[in-house]
Amino acid sequence: MALNRLTNWFNLSKQYFFTYKDGFFNLSxxxxxxxxxxxxxxxxxxxxxxxxxxxxxxxxxxxxxxxSYAELEKGLWVMSSKMFHKNNVSLSPIYDRF
Structure with a gap:
């Protein structure tokens, strides 16, 4: 149980850091x-x-x-983004199990 929480904390802390691998900046x-x-x-x-x-x-x-984002009704969200990437970027989602 404690190991699962520690692993989850480590995964959640990834969102505050970035790494560089194979020519890409990895952002979470x-x-x-x-x-x-x-x-x-x-x-x-x-x-x-x-x-x-x-x-x-x-x-x-x-x-x-x-x-841009909008919650049209409870649980129904619309998100639209317009981004210019200055470098090679890889975006990775993180999920909180708890």
């Missing part, structure tokens, strides 16, 4: 639900947020762009 994000994707993105220091437009704005050495 928490993705259990669309709402959690938005909430976890807001905690990143390089993410901007326009609450009125429901938009996340990112400008890093890796990516520049925006992601």
């Amino acid at each position: 994000f928490l993705s259990n639900s669309p709402e959690l994707i938005v909430k976890s993105s807001l905690k990143m220091p390089f993410m901007g947020h326009d609450k009125d437009k429901q938009q996340l704005i990112v400008d890093t050495p890796f990516i520049k762009g925006e992601c």
Whole structure:
């Protein structure tokens, strides 16, 4: 049980770091639900947020762009992104089992 929690904590901490392998920068994000994707993105220091437009704005050495989101009704989300990749980037989803 403790090993599972420790492994889960390690996986969740990946979202705050990036690695470089085979010519790609590997970036991870928490993705259990669309709402959690938005909430976890807001905690990143390089993410901007326009609450009125429901938009996340990112400008890093890796990516520049925006992601618009809307919850049309409970549980039904629409997300649209327009990104310019400045480098080779690999995005990896992370799931919280607990």
